[in-house]
Amino acid sequence: MALSGAQTQAIRKLLRTGATARVARILERHHPADAAALFTDLTPAESRLLFDALLALPRTAEVLEALPEPLLEEALRRTADDRLATVLAHQPPDDVLRLLDRLPEDRRREVLDRLPNALAEEVRRLRRYPAGSAGAIMSPRFLALSRESTVAEAVTEARRRAPELGTIFYLYITDPDGRLTGVLSLRQLLLAEPDVPLHEVMTAEPVAVEATESQERAAAVAARYNLLAVPVTEDGRLVGVITVDDVLDVLERAATEDIQKIGGTEALDEPYLRMPLLRLLRRRAGWLLVLFLGEMLTATAMSFFEQEIARAVVLALFVPLIISSGGNSGSQAATLVIRALALGEVRLADWWRVLRRELLSGLSLGTVLGCVGFLRITVWALAFDLYGPHWPLVAVTVFLALVGVVLWGTLSGSMLPLLLRRLGFDPAASSAPFVATLVDVTGLVIYFAVASITLRGTLL
């Protein structure tokens, strides 16, 4: 269980008095994730002391795994190559790779050379898969037997290899060429009679992903078929497995990236509070500047209508209301379509169905907002004598502009993610602020175009 506030305070005290060995003994009784979580509450000096204590633990590698990004980098910097190789020697190759990837190229080679030969070879093979591919996060260790082996032989083999394999979820059945032909869960193995050959109890033609497919695809397969591990193949030959804990990580990371992009920032890749402020600002300033440059077009658009505004100042009053309504309805539509795309509920081929839905949605939502806007102007005009003698015309202008702008907002908001996906970009880049900016500029044009028609001869 997580450490209590009192326990954390006690550990801080022990650290400051230099009793690192006692801290190590306390932490040994806690889960590595809890030991790693301790760091968030410590001063930098205490962090260093705690890290020295953790280096003495048998499960250092697991604590490293659980450390937040910036702390992990510091931890790796402070650990000598020799020591790191010793810590990693008994870890599975996919975990080793993940840590090595954080090191500069020269150190990476040094540490690799110090690892046991077989492990170093496994890690080198994994490194050949491109970042983001299923191959890059798979474990190359799995249990594979021939279809003629018996259940009893499989149990013996599972027991023999269990220490090296870590968690075992499934037993795979491969043909002499290493091609995946069947699968058996540990539970099915437990239930089967000892002398039955595996092909009689296995599930044939199991689902698998190719090593070059994306991690998101592997995660989607695991989620769809409720798998604890997804077999990874290369030209049909079984080369590894992706386990459910990695699937959870992939899904969580994907959701975080999408959410951050929808909010109009680059994906952070690190926890918000831990990220150095300058790096955080760089990630945010980029998009904000792009949006700002886009939004500058509103000033350009407005200056085209400067004469109209000078003649009918009342028009300016409703500019924020109208453009933001377009932006809001656009953000809504974009977000719904982005998430539906991510969940596989909407595919590119559905663009026409989406367009039809959003055409109807935009018209209805625009009419509702338009009516409210019309009412608002009518009531204020009658009650407070605002908006001049031509207020009915102003009300009509606002009504028509709202219908047009909201319709345009939902249409562009819903089509933009599909267009981005079609062009090979990430649909989530069509963030709420991006859509809002796009709609702001065009919304102004729609508004003043409507006004120039309805108000001609009276106000304009």
Place this chain on the structure above:
Amino acid sequence: MALSGAQTQAIRKLLRTGATARVARILERHHPADAAALFTDLTPAESRLLFDALLALPRTAEVLEALPEPLLEEALRRTADDRLATVLAHQPPDDVLRLLDRLPEDRRREVLDRLPNALAEEVRRLRRYPAGSAGAIMSPRFLALSRESTVAEAVTEARRRAPELGTIFYLYITDPDGRLTGVLSLRQLLLAEPDVPLHEVMTAEPVAVEATESQERAAAVAARYNLLAVPVTEDGRLVGVITVDDVLDVLERAATEDIQKIGGTEALDEPYLRMPLLRLLRRRAGWLLVLFLGEMLTATAMSFFEQEIARAVVLALFVPLIISSGGNSGSQAATLVIRALALGEVRLADWWRVLRRELLSGLSLGTVLGCVGFLRITVWALAFDLYGPHWPLVAVTVFLALVGVVLWGTLSGSMLPLLLRRLGFDPAASSAPFVATLVDVTGLVIYFAVASITLRGTLL
């Protein structure tokens, strides 16, 4: 593997010619999730025929589980109580409950009465836990033995109960009062010597959640400790387990809800394309109207400054640019903080650290945008002779307003989610559009306040 386009077409043909028995035989060879996915490509008439075919399958319950929401409702409506009870009789109680919850109260009682007594009793017990609680999605079936039992006894017991238990991940060790004292993975069980008592090989003091805690908390525990199943306790007594497939569902649902709220709509609860248009519109119109009513305050704010706009129309030109910059920086900050809260990277107690970061971020980002805005006005004024003779004052006004508005945007955007959490609301409700609307109104006030100081005596 998923059905190919050609296979889908073939099945549609068979359905239309009434060969439902053949369709059933084809689908028997596919995963229930793939059979369920078929529905999205069918016409309503074909859907009905396919459903009749599926009712003949031994795995009807699993297909039902995998059906998208509206189809599931239709499927349940078209299935008689008797037939439904037969289909559900061999399902685990948590899955049965999930399906029963979709039925109207009277049908639910009818079906429950037709289920085997033991199963009905399990379902009734689960129904007592409030929606959203860990207890409501747990399976009440688990393997629990005493600490003195041997490994061999545990294996025998696991084999005996495997058919009823479904997937077995862990074996739990309880004391005579049913209190959870230890846990053993199936893999540890496989590795241990047969005559060793469980307490010698078990992991003591396992992590658990209380049945009344939230499902999100159970999912977070599973993710943090890499658990395949989270034990659920009531006053320390083991009452059920939540397995990793349910954890995946909980995490995915939570991410979808957050994303939809951030985009400024209510959580949909159903796939976008499947949702009836009217229901979809209701979910969207609510928030859009609230935002619109809020945005109306911009018209009010603008009318306070009508005199200033009439005197200096140039001021109106930059209104969209300035308020949207505040909105965008606010959306960014809100989204980052919402996701950090959801991932547990930021807690309420961190509000001061967040405020400090956003104070610095807002000032820096505001200065950057302000400088770009200043430059833009200078260049346009010199190149195109725009913005009149007092353009340097206008440029200063826009610079100062941008710093103020962006700072205000990041501060309110970052504090609003924390405030909502503090008040017991969902932080994700402080959506990008919501923050943008809030900042639009206040941004106008900031802009015109700055202008009334800098331009006094010249333009105003």
